[in-house]
Amino acid sequence: MSIRQGLLALLADEPRHGYQLRQEFEARTGATWPLNIGQVYTTLARLERDGLVEVTEDGDESHKVYAITSAGRAEIADWFATPVRREGRPRDELAIKLAMAASLPAVDVAEVIQGQRSDTMRARQDYTRLKTRAETGAAGDDLAWAMVLDSLVFAAEAEVRWLDACEERLARHRAGAPATGSGRVARDGRSARERVAR
């Protein structure tokens, strides 16, 4: 439910047509989240269906200009006023993955953690590099883009910290309660992929 609201927010500022919406959306989120133009139109059709936007024919025929309705204004105001709740959906795929890995004997959790951590750290660096590029820019939209990049950096850092905490927790758990049977985690040289694969 984020594209829908994002486009509606842009329309709350000013009527625009679909193509323009895509440009402005991408300008604010950077190359981070490219937006397929087709999706803009499907989303706009749904917004129109729900009475949140309406088309106002432009001077040029075959050029539609979408404008927000009062119902749309109410919804977007509500969106800004209501905090985003992470409690429910969307579920965090990585958290689920580790939760499963931790309770599946066939999977080497440590390996999963290490693979994820190195990848996340690499991603963090990429974001940081992009940030310097965004900050040296002069356009006003770069402010929004820099904020988005910040969020990715902070999230990546938290993820690494969490992975470290998971390792500690696993070590403590292993010390307190030796694993089923062997008391030692599988360390036979095969990768996690091979071990689960049969």
Added chain:
Amino acid sequence: MSIRQGLLALLADEPRHGYQLRQEFEARTGATWPLNIGQVYTTLARLERDGLVEVTEDGDESHKVYAITSAGRAEIADWFATPVRREGRPRDELAIKLAMAASLPAVDVAEVIQGQRSDTMRARQDYTRLKTRAETGAAGDDLAWAMVLDSLVFAAEAEVRWLDACEERLARHRAGAPATGSGRVARDGRSARERVAR
């Protein structure tokens, strides 16, 4: 794509039937992400359609036992071996919201940030409280649950840090480049909801 893989991972450990899958999934993720039983069956149907699981009739008729296939094993092994990439989807709704708010004159970004921060901090406390409950438990699945709760706590903390960083960034931006026209952000006592609403 996380429920699908989560259920498949459970089946990689041992064949189970649908009802049991739900229990084990919820035991590992706690009350955090309740799983509608209906969804288990729709997901299982899709997994079967894709040849990743197969039904093996139990002794009791009308009791189906789902077992993973070799194709399913390959897919789940791949899942564990491939790090989760946050670059693409799912898009972060909060990041989009702030990016929009920052470039929409009618919205008071500071207000959005403050509302989000207090809510996130409250959520963080709730998770911490739950964690002590999970850690005092004795079942093996509580390890997984504790890890999930950890992830929520770390994410919440990162979110607060990010919100602070956004405030700083906005302050710096305002100092360097005074806003359009007035040079002052709207501070007329109306809430963000009222201001956008017309």
Added chain:
DNA sequence: CACCGCATGTAACGTGTTACATGATTCA
């Protein structure tokens, strides 16, 4: 008997996503 837990499903809908088709304009 009524209620609860076990157990299996289906129908319908929502958003996100991509692939594809189409046409106008601008510019080298």
Added chain:
DNA sequence: TGAATCATGTAACACGTTACATGCGGTG
């Protein structure tokens, strides 16, 4: 003329989600 950009859309599908229907068995 040909390519790129502007501009609009449709069809099809994926997954997630909920509401609803159904039946069995145990227990107070």
